[in-house]
Amino acid sequence: MEATLSGDVVRAGDQARERFYDSSGYGHPVDAGALELAPVEAAHLLYRGDLDAVESSDGEAMDFRAFLASAAVSETAFLVYKDLRDRGFYLSPARAGWTDSSAARSAIDDPAVDFVVYPRGSGPWDDEVAYRVAVVSEREGVPSADLGDLVLAVVDEESELTYLETEHREISGTSDADLPEGVSGELLSDRVLLWDPPEALYERAFYGQPLDDQRGDVIQLSLLEAAYLAREGLLEVDGRTDPIVARGRDVEGERFDRRLRVYESLRDRGVVPKTGYKFGADFRTYADVESVEDLGHSELLVRVFPAGHTFSPRDLALDVRLAHGVRKTMVFALVGDDGEAGGGDVEWLSVTRLTP
Amino acid sequence: MEATLSGDVVRAGDQARERFYDSSGYGHPVDAGALELAPVEAAHLLYRGDLDAVESSDGEAMDFRAFLASAAVSETAFLVYKDLRDRGFYLSPARAGWTDSSAARSAIDDPAVDFVVYPRGSGPWDDEVAYRVAVVSEREGVPSADLGDLVLAVVDEESELTYLETEHREISGTSDADLPEGVSGELLSDRVLLWDPPEALYERAFYGQPLDDQRGDVIQLSLLEAAYLAREGLLEVDGRTDPIVARGRDVEGERFDRRLRVYESLRDRGVVPKTGYKFGADFRTYADVESVEDLGHSELLVRVFPAGHTFSPRDLALDVRLAHGVRKTMVFALVGDDGEAGGGDVEWLSVTRLTP
Numbered sequence: 001m002e003a004t005l006s007g008d009v010v011r012a013g014d015q016a017r018e019r020f021y022d023s024s025g026y027g028h029p030v031d032a033g034a035l036e037l038a039p040v041e042a043a044h045l046l047y048r049g050d051l052d053a054v055e056s057s058d059g060e061a062m063d064f065r066a067f068l069a070s071a072a073v074s075e076t077a078f079l080v081y082k083d084l085r086d087r088g089f090y091l092s093p094a095r096a097g098w099t100d101s102s103a104a105r106s107a108i109d110d111p112a113v114d115f116v117v118y119p120r121g122s123g124p125w126d127d128e129v130a131y132r133v134a135v136v137s138e139r140e141g142v143p144s145a146d147l148g149d150l151v152l153a154v155v156d157e158e159s160e161l162t163y164l165e166t167e168h169r170e171i172s173g174t175s176d177a178d179l180p181e182g183v184s185g186e187l188l189s190d191r192v193l194l195w196d197p198p199e200a201l202y203e204r205a206f207y208g209q210p211l212d213d214q215r216g217d218v219i220q221l222s223l224l225e226a227a228y229l230a231r232e233g234l235l236e237v238d239g240r241t242d243p244i245v246a247r248g249r250d251v252e253g254e255r256f257d258r259r260l261r262v263y264e265s266l267r268d269r270g271v272v273p274k275t276g277y278k279f280g281a282d283f284r285t286y287a288d289v290e291s292v293e294d295l296g297h298s299e300l301l302v303r304v305f306p307a308g309h310t311f312s313p314r315d316l317a318l319d320v321r322l323a324h325g326v327r328k329t330m331v332f333a334l335v336g337d338d339g340e341a342g343g344g345d346v347e348w349l350s351v352t353r354l355t356p
Numbered sequence: 357m358e359a360t361l362s363g364d365v366v367r368a369g370d371q372a373r374e375r376f377y378d379s380s381g382y383g384h385p386v387d388a389g390a391l392e393l394a395p396v397e398a399a400h401l402l403y404r405g406d407l408d409a410v411e412s413s414d415g416e417a418m419d420f421r422a423f424l425a426s427a428a429v430s431e432t433a434f435l436v437y438k439d440l441r442d443r444g445f446y447l448s449p450a451r452a453g454w455t456d457s458s459a460a461r462s463a464i465d466d467p468a469v470d471f472v473v474y475p476r477g478s479g480p481w482d483d484e485v486a487y488r489v490a491v492v493s494e495r496e497g498v499p500s501a502d503l504g505d506l507v508l509a510v511v512d513e514e515s516e517l518t519y520l521e522t523e524h525r526e527i528s529g530t531s532d533a534d535l536p537e538g539v540s541g542e543l544l545s546d547r548v549l550l551w552d553p554p555e556a557l558y559e560r561a562f563y564g565q566p567l568d569d570q571r572g573d574v575i576q577l578s579l580l581e582a583a584y585l586a587r588e589g590l591l592e593v594d595g596r597t598d599p600i601v602a603r604g605r606d607v608e609g610e611r612f613d614r615r616l617r618v619y620e621s622l623r624d625r626g627v628v629p630k631t632g633y634k635f636g637a638d639f640r641t642y643a644d645v646e647s648v649e650d651l652g653h654s655e656l657l658v659r660v661f662p663a664g665h666t667f668s669p670r671d672l673a674l675d676v677r678l679a680h681g682v683r684k685t686m687v688f689a690l691v692g693d694d695g696e697a698g699g700g701d702v703e704w705l706s707v708t709r710l711t712p
Binding site for chain 2 (some may be wrong): 139162223241315325
């Protein structure tokens with residue numbers, strides 16, 4: 001069968017539609033019997049031996065090896081295409097006209113998406129989409145704006161694949177203890193000590209950490225906890241409320257404001273954030289705290305970034321792998337421009353491992 | 357009992373030696389019956405109620421709260437000192453004269469060390485050291501030069517403690533397959549394809565990754581693997597050996613040279629490095645590869661940094677926690693100034709969680 005590369009399309013001749021599209025979902029039919037294939041699709045047909053060669057515009061016949069080495073096809077895209085085919089999926093490049101599916105339309109309009117993957121047993125003639133997939137090399141940065149309703153297919157330097165599912169999500173919980181006003185604290189270098197705290201503060205609302213687990217009489221607050229309680233009008237430090245944020249900025253710079261914004265947002269949604277230090281994250285969170293005695297498992301690990309952050313696939317792999325290992329979900333909190341506490345939207349993005 | 361702060365020493369009066377030093381290893385005796393205490397030791401005695409107050413040089417009597425809030429004592433040091441006492445250890449500040457132990461001398465001379473911790477049941481009058489401990493806040497950077505034979509006691513923002521043991525270590529293995537010369541490869545954008553590889557390359561020496569697990573006829577090498585094989589004179593790419601390193605620098609900058617230096621060093625020591633991408637590291641390593649069919653478990657995760665790197669405790673926590681969760685040891689490879697392959701020493705530093 002003849003197949004000719006022209007621009008970014010491979011045109012295949014007689015019977016191509018029947019052999020490749022109707023039976024296996026490759027390409028898109030242009031008229032009776034003829035078929036247009038994306039180069040990655042043609043590469044896969046070459047690899048399988050279903051095509052012998054693709055002819056270049058200057059008449060050179062390219063076998064699989066020559067075609068893969070040519071500029072027409074990206075080998076990372078090929079590796080992902082092949083892997084998804086091996087897993088039993090039909091998929092189309094996210095190009096206008098390449099699929100009839102209205103469900104795929106948003107993927108076609110989204111420049112981040114490379115492939116539209118149909119549910120097993122479905123194809124481009126159906127109206128269902130299982131995954132919108134972006135192919136990235138381990139070394140490429142991934143802008144946060146691209147993420148959400150997107151599966152990253154990361155090709156690592158040794159050509160192994162990992163799939164990461166990214167989703168926008170809402171955060172909510174039911175933690176909402178009543179607290180007395182008028183607590184006073186003492187600011188040490190980067191924590192606040194409460195020498196005579198109301199019991200509910202730690203026991204019910206899970207603020208702070210006792211200086212001594214047995215005695216429980218003195219509570220240490222982090223600067224974030226103290227800054228939040230001060231903003232809520234529940235805590236005074238050295239008779240005032242403002243020195244805490246200033247101290248936080250001294251020790252962390254503007255990162256403190258972003259983290260405080262996320263801390264506030266979580267508390268305001270009924271979720272208790274505690275430090276995620278042991279997991280290398282900003283926070284671990286508890287959605288339904290009624291008492292410290294009965295905490296249960298923390299559900300999320302939260303890492304805070306400024307909006308517009310560019311993710312490194314390797315850092316993503318590390319965070320997501322760790323979260324999975326401790327049965328938590330990794331969530332990135334992206335804080336808008338006006339990151340100062342009280343302003344700035346927070347966007348929540350979960351990233352999880354996917355086995356398609 | 358009277359106790360007076362003078363400079364960075366608290367002098368305690370009659371019977372202090374007997375009560376605090378002889379029975380519990382606090383301070384160091386200066387003459388019969390008198391004792392000098394470091395402020396952190398005095399803070400702990402105040403906390404326990406063994407001292408009622410410490411008098412400042414201007415005659416103010418400070419209780420535990422006032423003393424902890426004063427500039428005399430760091431609350432992070434106090435938290436670590438208290439925790440180690442709670443765990444049943446005697447410990448001394450790493451100050452000249454504070455301990456008789458010759459084993460502690462190197463710790464006293466090392467400005468990174470804050471506390472010398474004796475084995476349980478031992479004290480400053482014995483000649484054994486269990487741990488050399490540095491107290492760091494989560495927010496402080498830790499210079500790599502400080503690490504090795506040092507326990508980091510990290511105080512996180514919520515005042516919880518984590519101990520990380522850091523050690524210099526040697527790396528060695530027995531992987532050493534004979535390989536044929538004269539392999540030729542083709543450089544694609546950031547990998548090298550071997551269309552007709554000798555079987556031993558993958559099967560015995562674990563270079564590369566088959567394009568297809570079933571067929572196994574085409575092998576993909578990472579740029580690092582290809583650059584190493586080319587340097588060893590075993591591989592030619594496009595008839596030459598030098599384009600691979602140039603490509604590596606194009607896609608990774610000087611980081612490529614550092615990683616190649618570590619890759620070479622590991623291979624030269626009989627250890628097989630493979631990508632650590634799925635663990636967010638540079639490499640995972642196999643010490644004793646005889647064949648790919650019988651690989652076993654990879655032992656180390658390796659992350660590459662330039663010598664002089666400053667570690668963030670949070671990043672350390674993430675790496676060490678992940679490595680522990682997958683039953684591997686986290687090793688940092690610090691590459692000296694002349695990081696280019698062939699030159700530059702590599703220093704290996706393992707970091708593991710410790711429960712004292």
